[in-house]
Amino acid sequence: MLTSARNQLDGIVTAVQRGAVNDEVDITLPGGEKIVAVLTHGSTESLGLAAGVPAFALIKASWIVLVTDASGVRLSARNQLPGTVDKVVTGAVNAEVQLKLDAGQVLAAIVTNESVSKLGLVAGQRASAIFKASSVIVGVKIP
Numbered sequence: 001m002l003t004s005a006r007n008q009l010d011g012i013v014t015a016v017q018r019g020a021v022n023d024e025v026d027i028t029l030p031g032g033e034k035i036v037a038v039l040t041h042g043s044t045e046s047l048g049l050a051a052g053v054p055a056f057a058l059i060k061a062s063w064i065v066l067v068t069d070a071s072g073v074r075l076s077a078r079n080q081l082p083g084t085v086d087k088v089v090t091g092a093v094n095a096e097v098q099l100k101l102d103a104g105q106v107l108a109a110i111v112t113n114e115s116v117s118k119l120g121l122v123a124g125q126r127a128s129a130i131f132k133a134s135s136v137i138v139g140v141k142i143p
Helices: 041-047 113-119
Strands: 007-017 022-028 034-040 054-059 065-067 079-090 094-101 106-112 126-131 137-139
Touching: 007 034, 007 106, 022 041, 022 054, 034 041, 034 054, 034 079, 034 137, 041 137, 065 106, 065 113, 079 106, 079 113, 094 113, 094 126, 106 113
Parallel strands: none
Antiparallel strands: 007 022, 007 054, 022 034, 054 137, 065 126, 079 094, 079 126, 094 106
């Protein structure tokens, strides 16, 4: 599948917590990281999401916030994936930062050049990708 979303992560649905309007869906990636998505109940049903179903998560690079030190801080964003900066490509205003997760998958984040400088984002730097559960688009492949 081709999309404009830079981050396309395959996994397996490991939990669905039903709600009256929205459901919380957990997708576990091959390396064990968990992505949490919030979907409408109707979307959960129409996609056939249940534990054990293969699914993928789409996360736009601009929806990801990078942090280099979250010690002593609690965040409301459900998705917090640690990794190491693999590459930084600087543009006129923004930069693309590729973060290699501990299990090997790579996420791309678009951040300002000012943020790259303030956070000291260079290859080898530890960082975490932070994004809200409502920023995850979930899909399934049609057999």
